[in-house]
Amino acid sequence: MAPSFAINGGFPGTRITPPSDTGRFAAVYSEVQNSRIDHALPLPSVLKNPFVIVDGPQSTAAGNPDEIAKLFPNLFGQPSASLVPSDSAPLHVNRKLKLGVVLSGGQAPGGHNVISGIFDYLQDKAEGSTLYGFRGGPAGIMKCKYVELTSEYIYPYRNQGGFDMIRSGRDKIETPEQFKQAEETVQKLDLDGLVVIGGDDSNTNACLLAEHFRSKNMKTRVIGCPKTIDGDLKCKEVPTSFGFDTACKIYAEMIGNVMIDARSTGKYYHFVRLMGRAASHITLECALQTHPNITIIGEEVAKIETEKMLIQMVETELEKRKQQGTYKGGFKGQSHFFGYEGRCGLPTNFDSSYCYALGYGAAALLQFGKTGLISSVANLCAPVEEWTVGGTALTSLMDVERRHGKFKPVIKKAMVELDGAPFLKFASLRDEWALKNRYISPGPIQFTGPGSDAISQTLLLELDAQA
Amino acid sequence: MAPSFAINGGFPGTRITPPSDTGRFAAVYSEVQNSRIDHALPLPSVLKNPFVIVDGPQSTAAGNPDEIAKLFPNLFGQPSASLVPSDSAPLHVNRKLKLGVVLSGGQAPGGHNVISGIFDYLQDKAEGSTLYGFRGGPAGIMKCKYVELTSEYIYPYRNQGGFDMIRSGRDKIETPEQFKQAEETVQKLDLDGLVVIGGDDSNTNACLLAEHFRSKNMKTRVIGCPKTIDGDLKCKEVPTSFGFDTACKIYAEMIGNVMIDARSTGKYYHFVRLMGRAASHITLECALQTHPNITIIGEEVAKIETEKMLIQMVETELEKRKQQGTYKGGFKGQSHFFGYEGRCGLPTNFDSSYCYALGYGAAALLQFGKTGLISSVANLCAPVEEWTVGGTALTSLMDVERRHGKFKPVIKKAMVELDGAPFLKFASLRDEWALKNRYISPGPIQFTGPGSDAISQTLLLELDAQA
Numbered sequence: 001m002a003p004s005f006a007i008n009g010g011f012p013g014t015r016i017t018p019p020s021d022t023g024r025f026a027a028v029y030s031e032v033q034n035s036r037i038d039h040a041l042p043l044p045s046v047l048k049n050p051f052v053i054v055d056g057p058q059s060t061a062a063g064n065p066d067e068i069a070k071l072f073p074n075l076f077g078q079p080s081a082s083l084v085p086s087d088s089a090p091l092h093v094n095r096k097l098k099l100g101v102v103l104s105g106g107q108a109p110g111g112h113n114v115i116s117g118i119f120d121y122l123q124d125k126a127e128g129s130t131l132y133g134f135r136g137g138p139a140g141i142m143k144c145k146y147v148e149l150t151s152e153y154i155y156p157y158r159n160q161g162g163f164d165m166i167r168s169g170r171d172k173i174e175t176p177e178q179f180k181q182a183e184e185t186v187q188k189l190d191l192d193g194l195v196v197i198g199g200d201d202s203n204t205n206a207c208l209l210a211e212h213f214r215s216k217n218m219k220t221r222v223i224g225c226p227k228t229i230d231g232d233l234k235c236k237e238v239p240t241s242f243g244f245d246t247a248c249k250i251y252a253e254m255i256g257n258v259m260i261d262a263r264s265t266g267k268y269y270h271f272v273r274l275m276g277r278a279a280s281h282i283t284l285e286c287a288l289q290t291h292p293n294i295t296i297i298g299e300e301v302a303k304i305e306t307e308k309m310l311i312q313m314v315e316t317e318l319e320k321r322k323q324q325g326t327y328k329g330g331f332k333g334q335s336h337f338f339g340y341e342g343r344c345g346l347p348t349n350f351d352s353s354y355c356y357a358l359g360y361g362a363a364a365l366l367q368f369g370k371t372g373l374i375s376s377v378a379n380l381c382a383p384v385e386e387w388t389v390g391g392t393a394l395t396s397l398m399d400v401e402r403r404h405g406k407f408k409p410v411i412k413k414a415m416v417e418l419d420g421a422p423f424l425k426f427a428s429l430r431d432e433w434a435l436k437n438r439y440i441s442p443g444p445i446q447f448t449g450p451g452s453d454a455i456s457q458t459l460l461l462e463l464d465a466q467a
Numbered sequence: 468m469a470p471s472f473a474i475n476g477g478f479p480g481t482r483i484t485p486p487s488d489t490g491r492f493a494a495v496y497s498e499v500q501n502s503r504i505d506h507a508l509p510l511p512s513v514l515k516n517p518f519v520i521v522d523g524p525q526s527t528a529a530g531n532p533d534e535i536a537k538l539f540p541n542l543f544g545q546p547s548a549s550l551v552p553s554d555s556a557p558l559h560v561n562r563k564l565k566l567g568v569v570l571s572g573g574q575a576p577g578g579h580n581v582i583s584g585i586f587d588y589l590q591d592k593a594e595g596s597t598l599y600g601f602r603g604g605p606a607g608i609m610k611c612k613y614v615e616l617t618s619e620y621i622y623p624y625r626n627q628g629g630f631d632m633i634r635s636g637r638d639k640i641e642t643p644e645q646f647k648q649a650e651e652t653v654q655k656l657d658l659d660g661l662v663v664i665g666g667d668d669s670n671t672n673a674c675l676l677a678e679h680f681r682s683k684n685m686k687t688r689v690i691g692c693p694k695t696i697d698g699d700l701k702c703k704e705v706p707t708s709f710g711f712d713t714a715c716k717i718y719a720e721m722i723g724n725v726m727i728d729a730r731s732t733g734k735y736y737h738f739v740r741l742m743g744r745a746a747s748h749i750t751l752e753c754a755l756q757t758h759p760n761i762t763i764i765g766e767e768v769a770k771i772e773t774e775k776m777l778i779q780m781v782e783t784e785l786e787k788r789k790q791q792g793t794y795k796g797g798f799k800g801q802s803h804f805f806g807y808e809g810r811c812g813l814p815t816n817f818d819s820s821y822c823y824a825l826g827y828g829a830a831a832l833l834q835f836g837k838t839g840l841i842s843s844v845a846n847l848c849a850p851v852e853e854w855t856v857g858g859t860a861l862t863s864l865m866d867v868e869r870r871h872g873k874f875k876p877v878i879k880k881a882m883v884e885l886d887g888a889p890f891l892k893f894a895s896l897r898d899e900w901a902l903k904n905r906y907i908s909p910g911p912i913q914f915t916g917p918g919s920d921a922i923s924q925t926l927l928l929e930l931d932a933q934a
Contacts, residue, residue, distance in 0.1 A: 258808060451497065
């Protein structure tokens with residue numbers, strides 16, 4: 001029996017501690033963590049030079065526009081926005097801002113970089129501004145728990161994984177009383193804007209807040225940022241959610257290692273379950289990166305309970321075949337679950353740069369008075385300098401669901417499209433993978449040298465198909 | 468529920484397939500794998516220039532020298548050997564050799580590099596030589612299953628993880644009949660030498676084979692190489708076993724990620740079990756790399772059953788305290804087992820270079836007619852150029868154990884020494900780690916840039932203590 005480790009999962013109740021207590025100072029960083037702190041991030045060139053914001057055409061909703069219009073009377077139909085180069089700095093620039101930022105839901109690599117991006121935008125384009133970080137997720141807004149984010153406070157978290165700079169939480173701002181609390185907080189802090197970093201639900205909530213503040217003629221604007229390792233918050237304007245790239249690469253490294261183990265011993269059959277809620281983007285991406293013999297995509301087949309049950313099913317079937325005399329071999333299954341290991345990895349170069357641009361762009365949208373948009377960075381196959389930056393009307397991503405007899409706005413989860421380029425690529429190769437071992441081992445994430453700037457295959461295939 | 472993966476663990480019965488079938492050609496390699504193939508390995512300078520082999524003093528045994536002398540009448544007491552620079556090439560050089568190589572036991576990152584090292588030595592110093600790889604471990608020797616290793620055959624495996632070039636196996640050459648089979652094989656192939664890449668048992672077996680061949684006046688020499696991710700095959704002359712560095716770094720990456728997850732949510736307590744049989748070197752190394760709150764070293768305390776049982780024990784204790792009114796908090800445990808994920812990772816720069824030198828040195832020892840030695844590369848804290856190369860008498864590492872009334876030679880497993888530098892360092896820090904979160908996240912293994920040439924902390928501390 002191997003010796004064991006017990007790792008303390010933090011102290012429940014003590015939801016946030018200042019950096020000096022959390023050990024987030026360079027002296028206890030690993031060499032790789034240290035090297036990442038000072039990694040200079042490229043910015044899309046539109047953000048490096050004077051720009052203006054150009055509105056697109058009126059928008060509608062992903063479904064039931066009449067209901068969405070009723071739910072968002074002030075915001076429905078508003079155009080999306082694009083940042084475009086301008087010869088001269090617009091009037092808005094250099095106005096001091098007071099902004100807040102909140103992390104909502106499960107961790108995804110790159111969250112700290114979104115915050116750094118917001119902060120650096122304020123330093124670069126609105127000197128003298130203030131950025132507050134709400135602690136412990138949306139509850140921090142409701143309870144007015146926050147910290148002022150300074151250059152020194154943010155520094156140790158630059159390009160680092162985790163959400164521990166201000167922590168996250170899963171509370172929702174839902175009831176009229178909770179909206180009132182949020183209202184009081186942003187008024188107390190005199191906020192010009194709020195950035196909500198979260199998944200589909202959190203961005204829906206961000207839009208409801210934006211609508212609420214607008215309906216009360218408050219000055220506080222709200223911008224969302226697309227966060228989820230699951231990859232199920234995406235659309236044409238938001239080609240991917242952040243964290244997906246890093247998490248998939250971590251899982252794919254482990255899967256690749258296990259595959260070589262399998263090929264070396266010929267002894268075990270490995271069954272791997274991956275993190276993910278409804279959508280199977282992570283599984284599809286990892287399959288494209290590693291070429292397993294069999295991959296089960298939940299959108300295509302009814303979902304199997306667990307990797308352990310799969311092993312039992314194979315054992316039962318082979319036992320039956322043995323008794324029938326049709327099978328003679330052995331079978332040893334090994335189960336794996338890769339989940340928590342990927343949510344807080346050091347962000348890849350892609351996630352680092354992407355998140356930084358998302359945050360920088362979100363602050364720009366707020367400075368220009370935009371609200372109810374989700375920060376949108378696109379053209380992601382091109383070099384970072386050529387990425388486009390803007391905001392997409394959150395109402396345009398929405399549909400309604402009927403819950404308890406009422407219409408609730410929802411941003412529909414982007415599932416794996418069975419006629420989409422990534423799935424079709426997978427489907428065209430899986431028969432070959434099943435019989436011939438075409439395993440690929442992606443190896444560990446690299447920050448310099450070969451492979452360090454590769455983007456996820458899902459994203460590449462989707463963008464290729466759109467081009 | 469997340470979608471699942473099923474990965475085929477190879478086809479039992481088809482123990483080896485040529486590279487074109489296993490997918491081991493560059494076209495299906497990941498970018499990082501590809502970049503590693505052509506990674507130029509540094510060699511200790513003694514191996515790059517003309518050298519001679521100098522014998523040390525007579526050796527004895529680690530314990531019970533009289534019994535070891537009886538078990539190894541031909542080999543007991545033989546000196547260890549060191550390669551030292553020489554002004555002119557010795558006579559032996561350029562003699563064509565026929566060598567065999569076998570992988571024995573569980574995979575460890577770097578095994579392919581040992582084989583590359585042997586092969587390249589023959590190319591460089593004994594042109595026209597032949598290298599056979601025995602397939603599927605020691606069984607390949609007994610059944611005379613082998614493949615001739617050519618430049619083309621070896622190429623795709625350079626600096627790659629896994630043992631799939633010739634696969635490994637756990638069979639042992641033990642009975643008189645099995646020794647006879649091995650004898651027939653090496654005679655049939657006219658072998659000048661055999662390199663056995665394995666752990667403590669396999670190296671003991673290598674020495675028994677060396678003794679057997681010597682006792683029969685056969686020309687076949689046998690050299691061992693220290694392989695095991697467990698790190699329990701080491702001594703002053705063999706400062707570490709290969710694979711330990713890579714495997715620990717992979718586990719430490721995952722532990723570091725989980726730690727940041729814990730710090731970000733404050734929701735879960737993570738319990739991690741690590742691979743390892745008797746010795747806890749992996750756990751100690753990972754603790755030194757990551758600073759968990761609690762670490763259980765098997766050599767210090769009676770071993771706990773599993774990480775899941777640990778969680779249950781904590782739950783039971785906290786339930787008791789709740790009923791007594793002394794505890795109010797919650798507790799959510801998450802269990803992890805990191806094992807198979809680390810055995811076949813892409814070897815670190817250290818393991819790549821170390822293994823290459825071990826193999827290159829093993830071939831040199833065989834060319835100079837040495838037998839019953841374990842390839843020994845030392846001075847590992849210095850740049851590779853300054854590493855020392857030689858061979859250590861396997862009998863000098865041995866003691867005897869009484870099994871079924873007979874003395875059996877064994878190389879004693881190197882356990883974690885409770886008065887050794889790595890454990891003392893850990894012990895001096897663990898109280899601080901327990902209460903303050905001093906987590907370190909090592910991040911993914913890097914092949915270039917910061918952190919890429921770091922060696923394991925265990926090795927560093929042990930070598931520092933010896934200096």
